[in-house]
Amino acid sequence: MTSTLRRRPAQRRSVERVERMLDECALLLDEVGYEALTTKEVARRAEVPIGTFYQFFRDKQGLVRALALRNLEAFLQRVTQRIAEADLGHWTDLVDLAIDEFVDMKRTTPGFGVVDFGEVLPTPGGPPLEGTKRTLDSALDNNVIVADRLRALTLALLHAPAGPGLDRALVVAVEATDAVLKLAFRVDPDGDADLIAECKQLVRRYLADHLP
Amino acid sequence: MTSTLRRRPAQRRSVERVERMLDECALLLDEVGYEALTTKEVARRAEVPIGTFYQFFRDKQGLVRALALRNLEAFLQRVTQRIAEADLGHWTDLVDLAIDEFVDMKRTTPGFGVVDFGEVLPTPGGPPLEGTKRTLDSALDNNVIVADRLRALTLALLHAPAGPGLDRALVVAVEATDAVLKLAFRVDPDGDADLIAECKQLVRRYLADHLP
DNA sequence: CCTTTATGCGAGTATGGCTCATGTTAACGG
DNA sequence: CCGTTAACATGAGCCATACTCGCATAAAGG
Numbered sequence: 001m002t003s004t005l006r007r008r009p010a011q012r013r014s015v016e017r018v019e020r021m022l023d024e025c026a027l028l029l030d031e032v033g034y035e036a037l038t039t040k041e042v043a044r045r046a047e048v049p050i051g052t053f054y055q056f057f058r059d060k061q062g063l064v065r066a067l068a069l070r071n072l073e074a075f076l077q078r079v080t081q082r083i084a085e086a087d088l089g090h091w092t093d094l095v096d097l098a099i100d101e102f103v104d105m106k107r108t109t110p111g112f113g114v115v116d117f118g119e120v121l122p123t124p125g126g127p128p129l130e131g132t133k134r135t136l137d138s139a140l141d142n143n144v145i146v147a148d149r150l151r152a153l154t155l156a157l158l159h160a161p162a163g164p165g166l167d168r169a170l171v172v173a174v175e176a177t178d179a180v181l182k183l184a185f186r187v188d189p190d191g192d193a194d195l196i197a198e199c200k201q202l203v204r205r206y207l208a209d210h211l212p
Numbered sequence: 213m214t215s216t217l218r219r220r221p222a223q224r225r226s227v228e229r230v231e232r233m234l235d236e237c238a239l240l241l242d243e244v245g246y247e248a249l250t251t252k253e254v255a256r257r258a259e260v261p262i263g264t265f266y267q268f269f270r271d272k273q274g275l276v277r278a279l280a281l282r283n284l285e286a287f288l289q290r291v292t293q294r295i296a297e298a299d300l301g302h303w304t305d306l307v308d309l310a311i312d313e314f315v316d317m318k319r320t321t322p323g324f325g326v327v328d329f330g331e332v333l334p335t336p337g338g339p340p341l342e343g344t345k346r347t348l349d350s351a352l353d354n355n356v357i358v359a360d361r362l363r364a365l366t367l368a369l370l371h372a373p374a375g376p377g378l379d380r381a382l383v384v385a386v387e388a389t390d391a392v393l394k395l396a397f398r399v400d401p402d403g404d405a406d407l408i409a410e411c412k413q414l415v416r417r418y419l420a421d422h423l424p
Numbered sequence: 425c426c427t428t429t430a431t432g433c434g435a436g437t438a439t440g441g442c443t444c445a446t447g448t449t450a451a452c453g454g
Numbered sequence: 455c456c457g458t459t460a461a462c463a464t465g466a467g468c469c470a471t472a473c474t475c476g477c478a479t480a481a482a483g484g
Contacts, residue, residue, distance in 0.1 A: 007462090014462095035273075038439090038440060038441080039440080039441065039442080040439095040440070040441085049463070049464050049465060050441095050442085050464085050465065051442095051443085051444085051463065051464045051465060052462090052463060052464070053442095054441090054442065054443075055462080055463080059441075059442075060440095060441070060442095061247075133399075133400045133401070133402075135399075141395070141398065143395075168406060168407070168410060169410065171395070172392055172395070172407065172410050172411070172414060175391045175392050175394075175395045176388035176391055176392055176414060178391065179387045179388055179390065179391030179392075180384055180387050180388055180391075182387075183353070183355075183383070183384070183387045186353065187345075188345050189345065194380060195380070195384065198380060198381065198384050199384070201418070201421070202384060202388060202414070202418045205417040205418050205420075205421070206413070206414045206417050206418065208417075209413070209417070219431090222431095223431095226431090250470090250471065250472085251471080251472065251473080252470095252471070252472085261432070261433050261434060262433085262434065262472095262473085263432070263433045263434055263435095263473095263474085263475090264431085264432060264433065264434095265473095266472090266473065266474080267431075267432080267433095271472075271473075272471095272472070272473095
């Protein structure tokens with residue numbers, strides 16, 4: 001997959017610049033939302049000339065996608081970390097852990113409330129060609145990546161061989177989780193507790209068909 | 213709730229014009245996606261001067277929201293219709309029916325694949341004020357309206373009194389359904405059959421906690 | 425028929441995404 | 455140390471798009 005960046009920053013200063021731009025992008029997203037976000041303002045706040053901005057990011061969406069990717073990596077990082085720390089007995093604990101971590105990031109990570117892992121844009125850059133049929137794997141959807149990673153973690157945890165349905169089930173579970181949690185945060189900026197609980201329930205019930 | 217329209221079309225011609233604009237908006241969404249959609253082009257195709265366009269729609273988002281609302285009404289219309297026709301015995305039949313109808317609209321209604329009931333835009337017009345806490349009812353989310361309507365239908369069907377948890381459960385179910393079906397159509401323009409089946413399963417398992 | 429009020433209209437304005445010609449620094453050879 | 459060349463940095467400006475505003479036209483009212 002071609003990197004989301006036009007040019008990968010090589011020197012120290014460039015790396016910091018890109019990081020700063022992503023930081024400011026995140027803050028601005030919280031302040032004004034996606035539509036009102038302007039590349040000029042991001043560049044201005046990050047103290048990077050607009051021309052340089054476009055050396056690294058293909059366009060406005062590219063910026064947001066890059067942020068989403070950073071979020072994704074941070075999330076996976078945290079989850080694997082916490083799994084290593086608190087050893088869990090049952091797969092439901094993993095569900096809880098992942099959801100709790102997601103919720104925590106919604107609360108603390110700037111911009112995460114607006115973009116989390118991406119897919120903010122309806123069909124970025126026009127809809128897929130008519131008749132195109134993707135496989136689940138090739139659907140370059142960040143939630144699929146999350147599902148993939150969680151599957152690996154789940155399997156490692158209870159070293160039971162996966163049924164072929166498990167892949168699909170996990171993608172479905174992640175997608176549903178994402179949606180319900182978004183709702184929980186739309187209703188309450190801190191995340192409606194009842195809805196979060198309900199989300200866990202939803203996933204547990206569903207996955208019980210595929211896991212012991 | 214203030215109408216999505218700036219001015220409600222009074223005369224016949226105006227009504228037709230608004231309808232035409234929504235039609236063209238839907239077609240264009242399928243062709244180029246949300247970001248590339250321009251108000252000028254919508255106006256041009258609908259043969260309506262741009263000034264008149266803005267008499268009816270507050271802005272580009274207003275146009276899309278109006279379309280989403282029309283979709284919502286069409287959906288509820290169809291569902292109630294079909295419930296009346298084929299009398300169903302169990303609440304799971306209702307789940308199937310609603311999902312099938314949604315899928316059908318995804319396939320046949322122009323623009324429905326891109327916007328369905330709305331909420332396409334991440335926090336339209338900036339994020340909610342910090343500290344704002346909405347109730348579920350006041351969350352002006354179209355999916356909540358769907359949930360509300362479906363609850364009424366469900367109750368009528370099996371005239372069992374609703375537990376207080378049912379409201380929330382249905383909202384959660386609708387939200388999750390929406391997300392999984394969107395995935396199903398991202399993977400396959402005609403809607404991945406397996407994912408659609410999986411979606412039904414997800415909802416059935418979950419709602420089984422709240423319905424007999 | 426005139427006045428008043430609503431509606432129709434599109435040239436024009438403001439603004440934002442993005443480019444590209446020019447300036448600046450680094451890399452390297454002799 | 456200088457000259458040459460390539461890579462990178464910069465921001466004025468281009469173009470497209472969302473949206474307005476003042477005038478034109480039609481309808482309503484008396």
